[in-house]
Each structure stands twice: as C-alpha cells, then as structure tokens.
Amino acid sequence: MKNTNYDIITVGAGAAGLAAAISAKRNNRDLKIAILEAQSKAGKKILVTGNGRCNLTNTNVSKEFYHGSFDVSKxxxxxxxxxxxxxxSTLGLVCDTETNGLVYPHSRQASAVLDVLLMEIKRLKIEIICDCKVELIRKKGEFFNIKTSNGEYTAKKAVMSCGGKAFPAAGGTGLGLDVIKNLGHKITPLFPALCPIQVKNDFMKSLKGIRAKAEVTLYDGEKAIKSEIGEVQFTDNALSGICVFNLTTLLPKTKNPIISVNLTKDYSYIELLNLLYDRKKLFANEPLEEFFTGLFHKKIGTALIKSITNKALTESCKKLSDKELKSLANLIQNWKFECKQCKDFSKAQVMLGGVNGNEVNGYTFESKVVKNLYICGEALDVCGDCGGFNLHFAFASGIITGENL
Structure with missing residues (x-):
C-alpha cells in the first residue's frame, strides 16, 4: 500500500518546489517529504529556460529588477x-558568469541543472509523484488533507510551489492558484510577461523576421515610462526581443500603451539629419529603395521611405525634399507602434500577478492566512526582468522556504 501521510508535501516539482524539498530535507533528514507534480516529469520548465541553457541567476540581482506586491528586498x-x-556547487554543478552578470551552467545545458537537482532528490530519498494533479486542499486541525487525481494525501505542512499560467506547453496552467485561493488567499490579476507585444503598424507583415538594434521606449500616451536597449525582432503582428520583453511588466498599468523604436540612439537628431543630407548627395541618382543601403536592413528602409512619402521607390533619391528628410529623421528616432495588451500566456516566460505578497511572510514564506502553509516561486505576485532574475527568485524562495519548514 502506498504511503499517503507525510511531514511535508510540496505541490509542484519546478525550480522552487525542488529547491524547497532539498533544503528542508538537508535541514532535517528525518522528515518524510513528497512532491506532487501534475506533469509526467519533474522540472519541465527548467529545461526551456534561457533557450535551453538555463540562466539561473545574475550577479547584479537587486530589487529594481522585480515587480509585484511581494517585497523581494527581504x-x-x-x-x-x-x-x-x-x-x-554542493550539488556538483559548475557555473560560469558572463561579463553582463548572467550565470549559466558551465555545460550551457539546462538539463544539467535539472539533473543535479533530481540526483540530490534521489540521494535524500524525497518522493516525486508525477501525473498527480492537486484538486483541493483543506486544513483539518493540524493537518492538510490534499485531494488529487491520484488519491488523497495528508501532511503536517504544505508548500505551494505550483507556478502560474505562463508557458502552458511546459505545464503552466494556473490551477494551483485556484487551490490557494480556496484556502483564503487573494490572487492579484494575472498577465503574461516577458513575451512579444502585439502592435498595430501598416508594415509589420513586410518586416516579419527582421532584427534591428534599437532603443525601445514604452509610452503611456505622451508620457515615457521605461526605455530598454537591445535587439528588436519584428514578427507579422508583434515586436519581440529581450528589450521588448522587459517592457511587458509595466504594460497592464499603462492605459494608452505605445512603443517608440529609435533605430539610431547613438546619433543626435541633428547628426542624423546631416547624415541623411549626406546620403541624399551620395545616392542622388540612385532609386529611393537604395537610400538606406549600408545603414538599415532593406525592408526596414523601404518601410521608412513608404511611411513619409508617396513617391515611387524607383524615383531618385535627389527628389527627397527637406521636409521629407526631416520627417525621416523624426521617424527613425521615434517610430511609433500602438500596443495591444498582452493576453496570450502561450509565449510568456513568466506570469505577472499571483498570490498577494502582503499575505505571505517575507522572511519565511509562510502564509499569514493559513498556519503551516508556505507559498514560494512563481505562484507569488513577483515578476522579474529577463536575465536570470526569475529563476533566482524561484530557487532562493524555495531554499529559504525549506530552511523554515
């Protein structure tokens, strides 16, 4: 007969859940611990982080890179x-730190991170029960009664490290949040984050697949909210790339979101305008479709030209007027894209929103609503920028939870 009674049950075998179980068992080897995982395998989301390389932390980690109601400073x-x-390192994983602070396993394989975690789980004799979807948790006296698709379990303490709705292909459903809500917790509104932003622009289909170095700025109407520098990727209906992803955490609070793309951040407006005048002379007898040859991708150049003039692309560059050159300079440094609110979790790396941070102890991760219930990782209302910040919080919150269990 299978064991259904445990000292600790952790719901979710992701980064936070695995770390919490390991940390708890290392602190007390007599504890009976089980991890309940709805998927067929543990740690699926770990395998897809950092494009399969697992950027597990960042040496520049600090409060400024996080968003949400949970105070990460503690x-x-x-x-x-x-x-x-x-x-x-105690698990056998060797890490490298890149010049920008990003930390990866030396092998650059996310599977190595998961492997060392699971080997430690095995050494510590912690059970992982997969294909076990938690449907309901009730507190009965000093024990938690946990109803699952695989039967019922009881535990003295419960850890909700169930993740959120992001990346459904790797198991993100958000159903664990319903279980937490049923226990009396408030859930702040959920939004996809670190994902492409759908935009409106007449030239998106023609720009599909193009990448360009740029500064992107999120505006709320005329008010600049945040700027990021990096590589912008154009799709048929969205802007993508890490610099764009880092704007998504502010999108839900932006009433009239517009993204401005500056393709020549290193130039002042006057410097850029003089450059365009020089190009007009250099390419005087060339067709307009060649005006940006040597500066921008041809499809970007074509979109810029078409945006400011009705002239045929076969006409010569010398026919560009002063007014059109000034319009081009303005457009190059302030190319506006009207945004749509992100609603698709399928392409989101993380979730914005979750369990209200004010209802969880910032030092121990114990619930302030239900005694001996702990909540850590992405289930909490915490969202970090790209660069290893989210995985750092997941692992760190799990380890600290385990220490307090």
Whole structure:
C-alpha cells in the first residue's frame, strides 16, 4: 500500500518546489517529504529556460529588477547570486558568469541543472509523484488533507510551489492558484510577461523576421515610462526581443500603451539629419529603395521611405525634399507602434500577478492566512526582468522556504 501521510508535501516539482524539498530535507533528514507534480516529469520548465541553457541567476540581482506586491528586498538581502551559485556547487554543478552578470551552467545545458537537482532528490530519498494533479486542499486541525487525481494525501505542512499560467506547453496552467485561493488567499490579476507585444503598424507583415538594434521606449500616451536597449525582432503582428520583453511588466498599468523604436540612439537628431543630407548627395541618382543601403536592413528602409512619402521607390533619391528628410529623421528616432495588451500566456516566460505578497511572510514564506502553509516561486505576485532574475527568485524562495519548514 502506498504511503499517503507525510511531514511535508510540496505541490509542484519546478525550480522552487525542488529547491524547497532539498533544503528542508538537508535541514532535517528525518522528515518524510513528497512532491506532487501534475506533469509526467519533474522540472519541465527548467529545461526551456534561457533557450535551453538555463540562466539561473545574475550577479547584479537587486530589487529594481522585480515587480509585484511581494517585497523581494527581504530575500535578496539574505540570498545573493553567490549563495545560489554555492548551493548548486554542493550539488556538483559548475557555473560560469558572463561579463553582463548572467550565470549559466558551465555545460550551457539546462538539463544539467535539472539533473543535479533530481540526483540530490534521489540521494535524500524525497518522493516525486508525477501525473498527480492537486484538486483541493483543506486544513483539518493540524493537518492538510490534499485531494488529487491520484488519491488523497495528508501532511503536517504544505508548500505551494505550483507556478502560474505562463508557458502552458511546459505545464503552466494556473490551477494551483485556484487551490490557494480556496484556502483564503487573494490572487492579484494575472498577465503574461516577458513575451512579444502585439502592435498595430501598416508594415509589420513586410518586416516579419527582421532584427534591428534599437532603443525601445514604452509610452503611456505622451508620457515615457521605461526605455530598454537591445535587439528588436519584428514578427507579422508583434515586436519581440529581450528589450521588448522587459517592457511587458509595466504594460497592464499603462492605459494608452505605445512603443517608440529609435533605430539610431547613438546619433543626435541633428547628426542624423546631416547624415541623411549626406546620403541624399551620395545616392542622388540612385532609386529611393537604395537610400538606406549600408545603414538599415532593406525592408526596414523601404518601410521608412513608404511611411513619409508617396513617391515611387524607383524615383531618385535627389527628389527627397527637406521636409521629407526631416520627417525621416523624426521617424527613425521615434517610430511609433500602438500596443495591444498582452493576453496570450502561450509565449510568456513568466506570469505577472499571483498570490498577494502582503499575505505571505517575507522572511519565511509562510502564509499569514493559513498556519503551516508556505507559498514560494512563481505562484507569488513577483515578476522579474529577463536575465536570470526569475529563476533566482524561484530557487532562493524555495531554499529559504525549506530552511523554515
């Protein structure tokens, strides 16, 4: 007969859940711990992080890179990137730090991160029960009664490390949040984050597949909210790339979102305008479709020209007027794209929103609503920017949860 009674049950075998179970068992080897996982395998989302390379933390980790109602300063003051690297070192994982602070496993394989976690789980004799979807949790006296698709379990303490709705292909459903809500917690509104932003622009289909270095700025009407520099990727209906992803965390609070793309951040307006006048002379007898040859991708150049003039692309560059050159300079440095609110979780790396951070102890991750219930990882209303910040929080919150269990 299978064991259904445990000291601790962790719901979700992702980064936070695995870390919490390992940390708890290392602190008390007598604990009976089980991890319930709805998917057929543990750690599926870990395998797809960092494009399969697993950017597991960042040496620049700090509060400024996080968003949400949970105050991350309490955990970041206690758990640095160095501590997380040391934790993985005890598991046998060798890490490298790149010049921009991003930390990866030396093998550049996300599977290596999952493998060392699962080997430690096995050494510590922690059970992982897969294909086990948690449907309902009730507190009965000093015990949690956990109803699942695989039967019922009881535990003295429960950890909700169930993740959120992001990346449904790797198991993100958000159903665990319904279980937490049923226990009396408030859930802040959920939005996809670190994902492409759908935009309106007449030239999107023609720009599909193009990449360009740029500064992108999120505006609320005329008010600039945040700027990022990086590589913008154009799709048939959206702007993508890390610099765009980092704007998504502010999108839900933006009433009239517009993204401005500056293709020549290193030039002042006057410098750019002089450059365009020089090109007009250089390419005087060339067709307009060649005006940006050597500066921008041809499809971007074509879109820019078509945006400011009705002249045929076969006409010569010398026919560009002063007014059109000034319009081009303005457009190049302030190419506006009207945004649509992100609603598709299928392409989201993380979720914005979750369990209200004010209802969870910032030092221990114990619920303030239900005694001996702990909530960590993405289930909480915490969302980090790209660059290893989300995985750092998941692992760190799991480890600290385990210490307090």
């Amino acid at each position: 955990i970041l003051n206690r758990f640095s990137a160095e501590k997380l690297i040391n934790f993985f």
